[in-house]
Each structure stands twice: as structure tokens, then as C-alpha cells.
Amino acid sequence: MPRRDKVxxxxxQGFWGDSILGPVRLVREGPLDYLTLDYLAxxxxxxxQKLKSRNPEAGYATDFVSLIDRILPEIVEKKIRVVAxxxxxxxxxxMRAVMKVAEKHRLKGISVGIVEGDDVxxxxxxxxxxxxxxxxxxxxxPLASVRDRVTSANVYLSAFPxxxxxxxxxxxxxxxxxxxxxxxxxxxxxxxxxxxxxxDLLAAGTIAGHIVECGAQCTGGNFTxxxxxxxxxxxxxxxxxxxxxxxxxxxxxxxxxxxxxxxxVAHQLAYEMGDPRAYxxxxxxxxxxxxxxxxxxKDRVKIDGVRGAPPTPTYKVSISYDDGWKAGGQLxxxxxxxxxxxxxxAEIVWKRLALDGFTYAPEERLVELVGANVCHAGIAAAENxxxxxxxLRMGVKGKDREKVDRFGMELVPLVTSGPPGVTGFAxxxxxxxxxxxxxxxxxGKDKIxxxxxxxxx
Amino acid sequence: MPRVSLARIATxxxxxxxxxxxxxxxxxxxxAYAFLKEHLDAERVRTHMAQINAGGVKRYEADNLRLLNFLxxxxxxxxxxxxxxxxxxxxxxxxxxxRMEIEVPQEVLDRTPAP
Numbered sequence: 001m002p003r004r005d006k007v008x009x010x011x012x013q014g015f016w017g018d019s020i021l022g023p024v025r026l027v028r029e030g031p032l033d034y035l036t037l038d039y040l041a042x043x044x045x046x047x048x049q050k051l052k053s054r055n056p057e058a059g060y061a062t063d064f065v066s067l068i069d070r071i072l073p074e075i076v077e078k079k080i081r082v083v084a085x086x087x088x089x090x091x092x093x094x095m096r097a098v099m100k101v102a103e104k105h106r107l108k109g110i111s112v113g114i115v116e117g118d119d120v121x122x123x124x125x126x127x128x129x130x131x132x133x134x135x136x137x138x139x140x141x142p143l144a145s146v147r148d149r150v151t152s153a154n155v156y157l158s159a160f161p162x163x164x165x166x167x168x169x170x171x172x173x174x175x176x177x178x179x180x181x182x183x184x185x186x187x188x189x190x191x192x193x194x195x196x197x198x199x200d201l202l203a204a205g206t207i208a209g210h211i212v213e214c215g216a217q218c219t220g221g222n223f224t225x226x227x228x229x230x231x232x233x234x235x236x237x238x239x240x241x242x243x244x245x246x247x248x249x250x251x252x253x254x255x256x257x258x259x260x261x262x263x264x265v266a267h268q269l270a271y272e273m274g275d276p277r278a279y280x281x282x283x284x285x286x287x288x289x290x291x292x293x294x295x296x297x298k299d300r301v302k303i304d305g306v307r308g309a310p311p312t313p314t315y316k317v318s319i320s321y322d323d324g325w326k327a328g329g330q331l332x333x334x335x336x337x338x339x340x341x342x343x344x345x346a347e348i349v350w351k352r353l354a355l356d357g358f359t360y361a362p363e364e365r366l367v368e369l370v371g372a373n374v375c376h377a378g379i380a381a382a383e384n385x386x387x388x389x390x391x392l393r394m395g396v397k398g399k400d401r402e403k404v405d406r407f408g409m410e411l412v413p414l415v416t417s418g419p420p421g422v423t424g425f426a427x428x429x430x431x432x433x434x435x436x437x438x439x440x441x442x443x444g445k446d447k448i449x450x451x452x453x454x455x456x457x
Numbered sequence: 458m459p460r461v462s463l464a465r466i467a468t469x470x471x472x473x474x475x476x477x478x479x480x481x482x483x484x485x486x487x488x489a490y491a492f493l494k495e496h497l498d499a500e501r502v503r504t505h506m507a508q509i510n511a512g513g514v515k516r517y518e519a520d521n522l523r524l525l526n527f528l529x530x531x532x533x534x535x536x537x538x539x540x541x542x543x544x545x546x547x548x549x550x551x552x553x554x555x556r557m558e559i560e561v562p563q564e565v566l567d568r569t570p571a572p
């Protein structure tokens with residue numbers, strides 16, 4: 001049975017590093033039932049796993065705790081529930097940090113729930129021994145070929161454990177890896193009592209989640225017709241107004257900047273899309289060709305008729321591994337003759353490195369002349385007249401760290417030993433940083449158990 | 458036939474997908490969609506993006522969104538953190554495709570409001 005007629009679910013964070021104003025203003029500037037927050041990307045999991053290996057209380061998105069510190073009194077007063085994948089590889093430590101914030105604000109009785117079970121990094125050998133090969137979905141290679149270099153492994157969990165934590169009364173739910181749309185689907189399952197076999201409804205919740213998962217990218221951010229977008233500085237973050245029958249509207253708070261119309265929503269539907277007929281998730285395969293977008297008043301678009309199909313018997317696992325080193329740096333080259341001098345600079349760097357015995361294969365090195373058509377190389381419409389200045393960006397990569405570091409020592413010397421007008425070196429010498437390889441794989445659902453726990457402050 | 462920039466009759470959104478990127482091209486009108494569905498094939502996008510994308514291009518369609526979705530298979534110079542490029546996530550690939558010059562019948566232009 002639905003707990004209420006309609007539910008307002010917003011997303012205030014499209015990625016770790018998104019503006020804190022998104023969630024702060026969502027809470028402050030209008031009605032809301034749920035605030036979802038997305039912090040995790042593939043590379044993030046590996047970084048968090050490394051932090052945790054050095055400090056057992058680390059490994060979660062610390063920005064989330066700062067945000068909770070800022071909004072907790074207000075979400076308690078307004079009874080807004082929060083669902084965030086801020087737990088990273090350590091949801092429990094994240095929960096403890098949130099409890100400390102509650103203590104600081106002298107707020108008692110705050111329920112915080114966690115979802116665990118996605119982190120299979122410690123279980124990899126057990127899974128391999130049980131017959132799971134964790135083959136790379138793109139290349140077919142078995143995980144064994146990079147096993148000793150793996151740095152993290154997380155399953156994209158179902159949205160049902162999130163609903164379970166909400167069923168148990170959690171006001172704040174902290175998860176590790178789940179799908180991004182699951183942050184929205186979870187609350188809808190909880191509110192409307194949707195079942196695991198109701199694929200059309202689960203697909204509707206998934207598509208709603210997909211539309212808002214990148215925050216302002218569906219309300220006028222990163223939009224082709226940017227001149228049409230009013231007041232981008234105060235852009236409103238997206239809100240889903242969902243109903244139990246699977247229909248929903250996309251909107252934003254009144255008076256905020258940006259636009260919600262069929263075009264901004266269609267743009268975001270296209271984001272990260274593969275085959276639009278089969279958007280695969282842990283709970284459902286959603287069909288992006290099954291519904292219509294309908295304008296429904298100012299800054300409001302309606303969607304209904306979404307269709308879904310049963311999911312596969314496997315979960316996707318996101319595995320990362322150490323895959324060598326890279327370094328990059330940049331200099332600014334002023335005119336006159338900026339382009340010519342920038343090309344000369346790049347040539348000098350490679351020649352000097354070769355003089356010292358360091359050479360880099362074509363696929364291990366890169367030169368970009370930013371300002372002279374880097375992003376749209378080879379596209380006639382983008383070629384223009386002589387630029388008055390150029391940013392010279394150079395980089396190398398490879399398995400040999402020393403060789404990658406050696407490159408970094410040869411860039412800044414150009415300021416005094418290259419052509420005139422070379423400047424803009426910032427941050428010192430470029431240093432080798434790790435390349436994190438990404439290994440998408442599948443694992444049998446029967447091998448994965450999620451756990452939900454809810455505690456009270 | 459008038460020669461226009463693809464941006465005259467379509468908008469786009471792009472992002473990374475493994476070692477490649479996807480570019481969703483969204484027609485500005487039903488007439489423009491019918492025209493693009495017929496004429497903007499994967500091969501045309503592959504040629505246009507040849508210096509950016511080293512791999513093949515696959516096209517999917519979503520009529521309900523007036524959307525042609527192009528998957529560029531090797532367009533990031535190595536996926537994720539392995540890329541040395543400025544645009545390691547294909548954020549600008551949508552605009553790159555929209556810069557394509559294309560001959561469009563006047564009748565399609567008449568039925569497609571300019572941005």
C-alpha cells in the first residue's frame with residue numbers, strides 16, 4: 001500500500017565535487033520529501049580503498065559529512081530524509097561521522113541506516129574459487145591476469161536494501177556502491193510498496209533516477225542552447241514528483257535559475273546511454289524508447305507509460321587495478337608566433353629527454369596545443385585564425401615510474417631555455433600519478449548478500 | 458539545398474562510456490528527426506570524428522525522444538584515468554558532432570525553429 005499519494009525526491013549532488021549549494025538550496029527553497037546525493041565514480045572507489053588501507057576510519061565521502069553538518073537541523077525540522085552513496089568503501093565509518101555531527105548539534109533520536117555488502121574486495125579470492133571468473137566485460141579476459149594489481153571491487157547493488165533501511169525508519173541512509181538511479185528508486189519502493197516483479201514501475205523509478213543523477217545536467221546545465229538558460233548562477237537542482245502508478249514529473253523549486261523542458265530532459269536521458277531499449281540495472285531492464293515526454297507547465301515535464309523487463313541473473317562489479325603511471329603539465333606561450341613557438345617547445349622537450357636516454361612511444365605520449373583546436377581536432381568548422389596565445393599541454397604514461405617522472409623535469413626549463421613568451425607554469429614539476437585501470441565484470445546474484453543496519457543517535 | 462551546421466536542426470549531449478564516448482543527437486523537430494534518421498548514419502559521424510575517435514561508431518535510435526545515439530568506441534585516448542587528453546571524458550564530443558556541415562532541404566528548415 002502506498003504511504004502517500006505523491007512523493008518529492010530531489011538530487012543535490014551529481015558527483016563528488018559538485019557544488020554544495022545544490023543540496024543546501026534544495027532543502028531551503030521549497031518542499032521536499034527526499035534528498036539524494038551521488039558521490040561515487042569508478043575511480044573514486046579505488047582512491048577510497050587506498051585511504052581506508054592507511055586509516056580504518058577513512059574510505060567514505062567526507063564532503064557528505066560537511067554537508068550534513070550544514071543541513072542537519074533543517075532536514076530534521078522539515079522531516080526530509082537523505083539517501084546518499086557517501087559510504088564509499090566504509091559506510092560504517094561514515095555513519096559514525098554523521099552520528100558525531102548529530103551529537104555536536106545536540107540532536108537526539110536521529111536514525112541513520114547503512115547498506116553494506118557491495119564491497120567484494122576482501123572476498124575476491126573466495127569468489128574466484130567458487131567459479132566466478134570475473135571476466136572483463138569488454139575484452140573477455142579473466143580477472144586472474146590482473147588479480148595481483150586489483151585495488152577495489154564493488155558490486156552495483158539493488159535499490160531494495162535502501163527501501164529496507166527506510167522501512168526500518170532511517171532518516172539518513174548511507175550506502176556504498178549501488179547504481180546512481182537506485183538512490184531515487186529506493187525511496188519510491190519504500191513509499192509505494194513496489195514489488196521486485198513490478199518491472200514497469202521499477203523501470204519508471206530507474207528512469208526518474210537516471211534523469212536526476214547528474215544534478216543540474218537536466219535543468220539547463222551543459223545544455224546546447226545555453227543562451228536560453230536564465231540565471232545559471234542560481235540554477236535549480238532537479239526534483240522528481242513521483243506517483244504510485246509509476247508516472248512522474250521532473251521539476252525544480254520555484255524561483256530558481258535554469259530550465260526544465262522536454263529538451264533539457266531529453267539531453268540528460270541521452271547521457272551515458274548505450275542501447276536505449278535495454279538500460280540494464282540490478283533490479284530491472286528499463287526501456288528508454290517506451291514513454292513520452294509531455295510539457296506540464298512552466299519548468300515541468302511529465303513522463304508516463306514507462307516499460308521495463310526482468311533484470312539479468314548477475315550483478316555488475318566495478319573492479320579497479322593499478323595500470324601504470326602518468327604525468328602531465330602545461331605552459332602558456334604568448335604571441336607573437338604562439339603556435340609556432342609552442343610546437344617548437346614540444347619538440348625541444350622530446351629531444352632533450354631523448355638526449356638523456358628517455359624515449360616514449362607514440363601511444364605513451366601526448367602534445368595538445370590548447371587554443372588551436374584540441375577538443376575538435378580535424379573538424380573544419382573549428383579551425384580558425386592564428387591564436388594570440390596557446391596553452392601547451394604535454395603528458396606521458398607507461399609502466400615505468402622513473403621514466404614518467406623524468407618527463408616532468410623537462411617542461412619548466414623551457415621558460416629560460418626555450419623561445420620567448422613561455423610562462424604559466426603552476427604547481428611545480430608534474431609528478432607521476434597512478435593510472436587506475438577499470439575492469440567491469442559480472443557476478444552471480446546468489447553470491448552477493450546485502451546487509452542493512454539502522455542505528456539511533 | 459541549403460548547407461547548415463547540424464546545430465541548426467539538432468542539439469546534443471555527450472559523455473564517457475568505457476574507452477569511448479556516446480553522443481546523443483536530439484532533433485529540434487519531427488521533420489528534422491525524420492531527415493536525420495535517414496541521413497545521419499554511423500559512417501558519417503565516424504568520418505567527421507576520425508581524428509578524435511580511433512574506433513568504430515554504432516548508432517541506436519529512440520523515436521520517442523527524437524534521439525540518435527552514437528557510440529564512439531575508442532574516442533578518449535585510453536579510458537578513465539589512463540587518458541592524457543584534456544577532454545578525457547568526451548564532454549565536448551557532442552558539440553564536435555554539431556559542428557558538422559550538412560545539406561538540409563529548405564522544407565525541413567522551414568519546419569524546424571532556429572535556436
